[in-house]
Amino acid sequence: MHTPRLATRIPPWLAHVLRAQPGPIPWNAVLRGALAALPLLVSVLAGQPTAGVPAALGAMLAGINDRPGSRRAAVTRLGVPALAGAAGLLLGTVVASAVGEGRSLVVLPLVFGLLGLVAGAVSSTGPVASACGTQVMVAVVIGAGMPLPEPGPVRALLFLAGAGWLLLLRLLLPSEARTGGGPYRLDGERQAVAAVYEAVARLLRATGGPHARAERAALSAALDQAQDALAGPRLRRYASSGAERRLHARYAAAFPLAEAATALAWAGDPLPARIAEGPARLAAAVRTGEPCGVLPAPARTDAGLRALDDALLRAASVFDRPPGVPLRTRGKRASASAPRRAWSAAGREYGLRVALCCATSTVLAQWLHHHHWYWLPATTVFLVKPDLGPLASRVMCRAVGTVVGAAGFGVLALAAPGPWPLFAAVVLSGALLPVATRHFAVQTAVVTVLVLSLVMLGGEPAASGSRVVESLLACATVLLVGHLPLPGRRGHHVRAALDTAVGAAHRYVGHVLHGPDDDAERGALRREAYRSLAAARAAVDLSAAELPPVARHSAGSDGVTAALERLIDTTTACAVQLVHPSAELPPSHAELLATHLAELDRACAAPAR
Structure with missing residues (x-):
């Protein structure tokens, strides 16, 4: 009974030594x-x-x-x-x-x-x-x-x-676990896109429970990995084949599903188990290359469920399109947050x-x-x-x-x-x-x-x-x-990651509240916000696990990442509410958004004291 208490007394720098990455061989x-x-x-x-x-x-x-x-x-x-x-x-x-x-x-x-x-x-x-x-x-x-x-x-x-x-x-x-048809060279990309739909299904199952927050982070990580997998260099002259275009289209079809699932997880109401069957069937269709078939539709009782139903319908049309029909996919928007320059404070x-x-x-x-x-x-x-x-x-x-x-x-x-x-x-x-x-x-x-x-x-x-x-x-x-003291303050890497994440979050909020009705732009800004949040959280966790003389330089940064996560999740919920041009933001959502913006401002100012 006392094991958890003893585990919490282990210093973070020592706990990291005892930790290994899990996974199959x-x-x-x-x-x-x-x-x-x-x-x-x-x-x-x-x-x-x-x-x-x-x-x-x-x-x-x-x-x-x-x-x-x-x-x-x-x-x-x-x-x-x-x-x-x-x-x-x-x-x-x-x-x-x-x-x-x-x-x-x-x-x-x-x-x-x-x-x-x-x-x-x-x-x-x-x-x-x-x-x-x-x-x-x-x-x-x-x-x-x-x-x-x-x-x-x-x-x-x-x-x-x-x-x-x-x-x-x-x-x-x-590659491992090769199933179904499809080009041999796209095995890794198919696995990455299928993992996105599986992550959506797990998040829907976890909604209303204690694991919802972790599954939301896992969904963001799966989207990041799929984005990286699809962004690799082309290995042959005519790489823009129909199979590759279909795969890009299926990845793009996951964005609205991820948005709707995040909004439902933010609301916190438990969902029927059958709601997760649709994304799970889409994941299987990506892996095997088979049609997804009929997907179970959720009851359209609120904005989140309506968004999920609309996203499933759009995904079904993408998945079941005959191979001979050309696909039109929007080009990927370049990330608004450029990589840190080598001679920034963190680089120096x-x-x-x-x-x-x-x-x-x-x-x-x-x-x-x-x-x-x-x-x-x-x-x-x-x-x-x-x-x-x-x-x-x-x-x-x-x-x-x-x-x-x-x-x-x-x-x-x-x-x-x-x-x-x-x-x-x-x-x-x-x-x-x-x-x-x-x-x-x-x-x-x-x-x-x-x-x-x-x-x-x-x-x-x-x-x-x-x-x-x-x-x-x-x-x-x-x-x-x-541990040598160098000129200037330490922790530039953490501050740079937090600054990038805060900037991405503000751009996402601004577009949802004041931007045009552009689903592709909103999806790109949402990806940028969640991706920079994950990078900032990783930098903060790494710094917190250092020895106390080093860890103290980034004390309070975890409060910034927590405030960022609440703000971005709330913004996603607001985006689902405003999906139709005639819709208005409910007062409760507007109040929460203002509250989280104020919390972020206070959290950003706290580490600087």
């Missing part, structure tokens, strides 16, 4: 990770194992970025960072040859510090840019320090070959910390004059990334994971010497990596085994003990630099 990603070692196998069989090391590094870093989603989105998510990594590897070899044997207490820390400043600032602009910044810095450090016989251009090409091989596997191998703050970590760790590594000096700055590049969790959490996970991984590799090296056990360790590590990314400590242990195996395949001696020592030094460096 992605067997297709596991297979890709194992097959990614094929270039290394070719090099080992050819008697040139060092040539396979850059390829294996490229595949490993691409594997870290290999997340669920559509094939087209994977082209950007894996390919662009791989190009950045290849450029970094080439630059690193040039820098090493310029300073002589990759040793310098002045030049290397200065170069790495400047590159870290730029890469860190660019990383703050988005997830793909973050992966690019990380790969270019890691590759620069490895290129400058890892003694491989291949020249710089060859290393870069081998790195690209390894990453390109994994990307090719991502594009060609079957993160870039400066990356620069300090890289320069400090390089000086320390050069001063120690260790054979594997490049491990120390390469480790700090990963550790300084906020994408991996709060600072204290990722430092603890890195320390524990490195010790476990090094110990496991030490046992392997003693029990089974030779290149083939090392190759087997690389294959096993690649297969485990897609699952290991769910917890940073497990990911660190897997990557440690993989890196130590590559080091020995590259002709260097075993170095499990050195790996542990230098990882612990990197942890101490990042922990120190991460």
Whole structure:
């Protein structure tokens, strides 16, 4: 009976260490990770194992970025960072040859510090840019320090070959849970759009219950994922096929359903179970490619149910249109909130910390004059990334994971010497990596085994003990630099995310109350408002899980996100009330909207005090 009370006493920074991402095992990603070692196998069989090391590094870093989603989105998510990594590897070899044997207490820390400043600032602009910044810095450090016989251009090409091989596997191998017909290349997009309709059905079932708020957030996340999946680059010249246009139209048909379901959840009245059957049947139709058939209609007793009924009718007409009939879909509106610029306050703050970590760790590594000096700055590049969790959490996970991984590799090296056990360790590590990314400590242990195996395949001696020592030094460096007081206030990333979300919410409110009767524009503004709200909540939660000296800089920000959520949900309910041009906003809705606007103003002013 006392377990919940004890759980609430765990500090947020420690609770994050104990938390792992749930979900089923992605067997297709596991297979890709194992097959990614094929270039290394070719090099080992050819008697040139060092040539396979850059390829294996490229595949490993691409594997870290290999997340669920559509094939087209994977082209950007894996390919662009791989190009950045290849450029970094080439630059690193040039820098090493310029300073002589990759040793310098002045030049290397200065170069790495400047590159870290730029890469860190660019990383703050988005997830793909973050992966690019990380790969270019890691590759620069490895290129400058890892003694491989291949020249710089060859290393870069081998790195690209390894990453390109994994990307090719991502594009060609079957997706999980492929059902029904439809183009093979659109499997990921169909799964993402079907997940939207399933999220609508779950929200309707949860309306009036304690899980409605969580299901509303899940619906917003599903819409975000589908939007990203459909926004990937085109993989062939005539990608605007009828199947793709139908899929875009089915995604657009989910917007009115999501709006109506959100308004009904906001009202809080429990709904009959049969109301959720319509979106569930639409989800099945997306997955199988079959017609959705007759959908159960809700009673049109209030504005929310009328909006739901209208949305189901429009969706049914889209789903049941014969394949030969052309579809007319509106172009996607560009988001009104542009990505944060690299040299914003948030970008400068993160870039400066990356620069300090890289320069400090390089000086320390050069001063120690260790054979594997490049491990120390390469480790700090990963550790300084906020994408991996709060600072204290990722430092603890890195320390524990490195010790476990090094110990496991030490046992392997003693029990089974030779290149083939090392190759087997690389294959096993690649297969485990897609699952290991769910917890940073497990990911660190897997990557440690993989890196130590590559080091020995590259002709260097075993170095499990050195790996542990230098990882612990990197942890101490990042922990120190991460808590250094810098000029100006901290928490720019949180404030930037909140400012973006507040601006998007105000634009959404303004359009609903004063804008023209434009469903597409209202839907785009609603997506922008909910998406920026999710990003702000993630930034606030991350900051709250830091150690108290860091977390206090964003104290009160959770009040802003709570006020934003109430305002945006109420605005959606108002939009449903005003769906007809002749309709007027009920006084109760207008009062709530004014109340939530005032609450947001007070919450935004509170953290500034």
